[in-house]
Amino acid sequence: MNTGKHSRKKSRGTSAPLVIAVIFVCACALVLVLTLNGTLQPIVAQLTGQDSQESSDQQTQQSQEESPVEPKQFSYYTWDELSRISSEIAAAPDDDSGRQLAEYYNLVDENGVPTGSTREVVLSDNTLAYARIVGIRHDQRSDGQGVAGITLMLSMVSEQPMNQENSSDGGWESSWLRSWLSSDGMSLLPEDLQSVIVAVDKATNNVGETSDVASVTTTSDTLWLFSAKEVCGRISWFSDEFGTEISGTADYDEVLNAEGSQYEYFSANGVTQDSSGTGVLALTYRGSARTWWYRSAYPLNYMELNPNGYFYRASETGYPSSVGTASETSGVVVGFCL
Template sequence: MKKGFAVLRLLISLVILAVGVGAVWFVSTGHSLPFVSGSDDNPDTLTSSNEKANSDDLHLSDYSWSELSDISAEISAAPTDEEGRSIAQSYGLVDADGSLSDDEIQIELSNGMVVSAQLVGIRHDDKSDGTGKAGLTFITMQAIANRPVNSNGDNAGGWQSCELRAWLNGDALDLFPTDLREHLVSVEKLTNNVGGARDASAVSATSDYVWLFSAREVCGQINWFEHEYGADYAYLDAVPNAEGEQYERFAQAKVTSSSDPSDTLIRTYQGNETSWSYRTPFFFVYQNLDGRYFYNVLSTGYPYGYSAPDLSQGVVVGFCV
């Protein structure tokens, strides 16, 4: 009989001990013990929750270019833009308020320069191979060079035929580190590839690994001809307005064709503020005037200017992985 009571007391003690341990665990973690029957929590759920919480602490610079390429492919494969964006947010590339992260990632160029890049768009660019949207698009936060668009001073052939494009998709690629270069994705860029164009039929696509941004991609809706020369010339704005769509980064910063309220467009080259070229040509003939230019961002960050093609300016580039 005494032996039976001893066993009973032992069982009661074990139950009390188990309840006590469970209470301490719950107070410490906010979860029931994962092996307790009827618990809503399990090890898999806890791991998933912790990973989700930790996504807020992730930064662009935490990833290698190989990892960013994998993330981009995952975003690209998503059935919808919303799902792609949700994936980007889970990796810390989109902030809790839904805006693109301001984080930057460093790029060490082979000539010794160090620049940084920032995410400028998600599922924005069409891949050249026709397999859908590239997941991630980046912009350099500094100019990678100071070069003219065309040393001959002409804009005939536009972006497609210019010297700067040939350099960017040729020798300039060797500036990029191997781990980035081998993950670059070629995308389609729409540009006036005639030069002296008077309607949007001059706009065509090129396939590029690295490119200059168009005026439209930065500023959104363009009205420069109308503003500068009056309503009779507003139809000429249709040409730059056919060169793609504004990137999310610039829309988020409220950049327009006449305003950069957050100084988003200010760039430097070797520590000095610099103007930088768009790939958008500007050709205007009026009476005895014959102007052949490319549009550019001013060194102050003002989004509208134009200059002769043989003028050396900052080279700020975009690329996809």
């Protein structure tokens, strides 16, 4: 009898470790399975609260990225919001639809003309410049993604020569000022603006003194000067001034006329080759009236007597046509696209 009781107690004692071992093996197997299929980490993160925080952050970021921009006044938008609006306008199926979107966002009036509203831009050297919209779906992006939705003018950002020497050789493409704008000029802008500017194609006489319209070629620019044609519209300066005195004067006009097309802001304000219209070309730098450069080289060397290179510019009073030697200092008014 005693031997039997002792035998039963011994049997119970050995079954408990066996059960624990089985449970342990099953637990290890479960952990292995969860690890292999990627389920374990989310469970641990949820238990520690990490997943909840990350999920909340992701949802907040996604909400900010996907939330629509609410219409407001031009000066109240952030540059990021204007960039998103520009992308929306660019994605419109046609120009009319794009202008309807621009009107919805208070960027143009009921006729599709930029409202002329300005916004202050404080440059890194503490200069106060002013940005305004001059065109909608006007420029072609250099990356092949179609039109840029919004084109703006920023005035004035600096005073600089077009070239270090009195030469127009190579036109805008080879100019010192173009190089300066791509580096020092860009660094003047606030970082949130720099980050949303897109490069566009600009047509310019990139030879200098020429009567050959084939001299007008394309450059890719992020910051650029306006051409005489983009500001003044159709040009006949040489035909008007020289008539038949110089043969082929119309060819020089055609070189200038091949440098893009007039922006809506300038045409709506009555700017022509002979008039500043409502006075929108009279601009200031740090409170003082200044001439300001166009990127258009003066294409004629009359009787080849003048070795200096000239570029066009607007006068201090806003008259649309004057010229300055390339090494002269004039105001820098830039265009850019979002």
